[in-house]
Amino acid sequence: MNITKSILQTLGKALTAITSLAQLDSLHTKYLGRNGEINALFEDMKSIPSEEKKEYGKQVNELKQSVVALLSAKRLRLIATMGDKKIDVTLPGKEFTKGSLHPVTYAIEEISGIFEKIGFIRMSYPEIDWEFFSFEALNMPPEHPARDDFETFFVKHPPHKKYGKMVLTPHTSNGQIREMMRLGKPPMRMINIGKTYRPNWDASHVPMFHQFEGLCIDTRINITHLKGTIDYFAKAYFGQDRETRLRPFHFQFTEPSFEVDITCDICKGTGYVKRSFDSFDGEHSRTAQDKSAQDDLKVKCKLCKAGWLELGGTGMIHPNVLAAGGVDSDIYTGWAFGFGIERVMMMKPNVGLNNVRVLYDGDIRVLEQF
């Protein structure tokens, strides 16, 4: 049958010319598709005399098998060559435009998430507020040093008759009072994150920074809850291997007051690091005695105080503060803390930031790293 031969020849030529699977798919449709050439030959069967039908059918079937075989063989060859191209895999990949978020954004996201898990809701309270909410209600009377011009920014604005002058909040603690007033009655579990301002701008201070304020008020809240919750936060944020401790401290709005320390990441809380040869101090040249003593291979850790780093301030809410927020201190107790976002972010292992000012310089070479 000539037609068989000619179909196979044409197909053969076409197969030699093609280089892609898509082209092969078109050929497949052309020959084996519903309206393809093979089906057309089967359609022609109607016009074949009945005694020849058997032979015709056989030949078309054989043709079909040959076409299928040729196409399959070509498919295999194409797939094989496709997968075999040798390239330099060490060449850089395609570059996509890369943006960045400010490190404080990441810190706020992570911190909110840690507290959300234990039922603390994030709130947002004024960053410009009246003196009453920033000071009086927090047990800081007018003569308290925090309220003078050197420690707090005041805004030129007529004072409120009841609440006094307008200030840039020097801490997020005004959120304590505002949350107490919003809810009216405990239980309360809050994180207030906001911008805070202090008139201090030098090598290690910036006039604006962020704080997160924790607040927990309920019946039967005691020091062990404060301790446990802050320990939970420190482990979640800095790592499960870190330990915390409370030290006595003093704040106007808490009683008792504490400072929280966390074990140092560099010396693992020991206060000592191994003396390395490149940091060896020539002034104290080593004597034979020194060499023999194991202890002298250790030097004091420069980052921390005897193994501990200060995390921030906390305490049990002062009864005067509860009263200012309308909460009965005979029934309810609570704890609060105010930590610096920049500080905890910079203390996180591997962040490596040691200068708070660069966070607010807006230098693209800094920003794009995050």
Added chain:
Amino acid sequence: MTAIYEFWNNFNMNIKISYDWLLEYLDTDATPEELQKYLSLCGPSVETVEKVGKNFVFDIEVTSNRVDMASVYGIAQEAQAILPRFGKRAKLRELNPKAPKVSLNPFPLEVSTQPNLTNRVLAIVLTDVKIGESPDYIKRRLELSGMRSLNNLVDITNYVMLETGHPCHVFDYDRIPTKKMIIRESKKGEKITSLENKTYALPGGDSVIDDGNGTIIDLPGIIGTSNSIVVDSTKNILFFIENNNPVKMRHSSMSLGIRTDAASLNEKGPDPERAFTAFLRGIELFQEVAHGQVTSKYLDIYPSPRTETTIKVYLKDIHRIMGIIVDEEEIISILSHLGFKANRHENPEIAYPDGVYFDITIPTSRVDDIKIKEDIVEEIARIYGYHNLPNNISPLVFIKQPPEIEHLFAVQYKAKYFLKHIGLHECMNYSMISKNLIESMGMVLKDHLKLANTISQEIEYMRISLIPSLVKNIKENTGKRDMLRFFEIAKTYVPRKDDLPGEDYKLSIATNTDFADIKGVITSLFEDLKITDYQIIPGKDDMLAGGESAVILHNGKQVGIMGKLNAHIVQNMDLSDSVYVSEITFDFIANQYTAIGHYTEPNHYAVVKLDATIEPQGSSYKDIETTALKTSSHLQRITYIGSYQNNISLRFYFTSRKENISEEIAKKELEKILKALI
């Protein structure tokens, strides 16, 4: 690591004291490192211990409420309460200087004061002193405490201050010829010359000592003046201690920037009773070290002596706040080690332990600090040891977060991450900006809140727009990268009459690219957040150049702007290239955000794409799009290919939801559209 911030407001001080000096008042077997560890856990924070020869120096942070502790003796008192809890021996050697043998001669000066300036004034004249070097132990101890040794007379005052915690001063008696001292308030502008020969104009209302002729001869409690201090030829001295009004001390010291150790102590209100101990100790040393003679009575103006106070504390409150049960005996023992007297009482009508309470007597050195039951609980708990309390997570309860707050923060994060992922960089700028920046941006100064006490012109006004800061970011980064695209989401502070400012979040963007880029950023963001109900139309803004300026409308209301900064701003800000900016009310974004987009069934029929280039003749793209869609029901959408001279190339997508349409039909539809556009 030094503290980056003072957390919450505290006004603490650090003192340096040496180990050998401490041991004079404390008999203990604790090593310096044990002292550091145990004191830090239960009392003052010992920040460092430094070995100096055979001695050690402690650097100790003393909180503002514990001025009673800011001395060698104060630390010894604390240590004797704390160390035994860790199994260490600690016995206090009382500081009880002998009273001098007093002559019957009257005190030779006339001194007057006012109750709002001093609580107590103590003074004595010592004659025939031998000025010279101090003995080695005084010199060494002062140096270890970070003080310079000057001469024995001055050194004694510093030594007494470090040992007792109360500042004191020595005058050259013969340099006060008027024999008068009037402690009064200063007038604004009065001048003093300090012992360091620096001249200061006083702010007014400061406590000063006048010699009766109007000459100021001392700034008491803060610094001595050069006209009355001891000199090499001094023979007779006046040893002088005032217990001052702490508020005045703080104010004068901070206003003048004179932060002496004496000022740091005096602004915290040291105990006037301790002033007397310091007085006796000073006299003892002046006699012993400088061979001074007491030849007259001493002066003590102390109209209202400080007295002990009493607080009633229930045992159940101690347990309630600490969260554990502490034995009564242990409570009493802790309090007595701290110098408190605790008398136990029990109301027999109330079941044990609720009826048990203590009447606790507070020593004069602590009456300013210990006022309520919580203060007593702190004393018990810290000595008991916070490290001995268990860790418990606060009991879980459900608190409903206001949905709008939850939503606001959630959408902020979605927007921030989207903008980051398409290549923008987030900035955080100070909320305060300069007058210069506001004016350069063509904004109005009086629309902004102004700080009353700024520390720099750079941060004087509260911003009402984030754009000025972002433009500054672009300017300052010019040349560092070719393409600059910044954004910021932050509160702005818009003044309101008789109220706090409105604190609304805004999203602002600034780029050095072009209009299509910044518009694309915004429309992609909206698309990502499934915000559909908005229009971007030509519109004016004071900051923007007339030709490339648009507003974003929602329900006919303006919610944002975008465009090119106008020429004035480019010139004022000295920008080297065009800057494109946008600012959008974040509430609009938060309110319009939709979590999951609306489903439309995919069209199964073929789409025919046809391109055409037309001359718009004044019509905007938006006009063309509207007309085209109105004209042909087969037109699904159009896209923009590009512009060339006056022509605009568009791609038209034709389809039907009922059947496959042929290219011929599509071409006819396109012709219809092109006709309608002419």
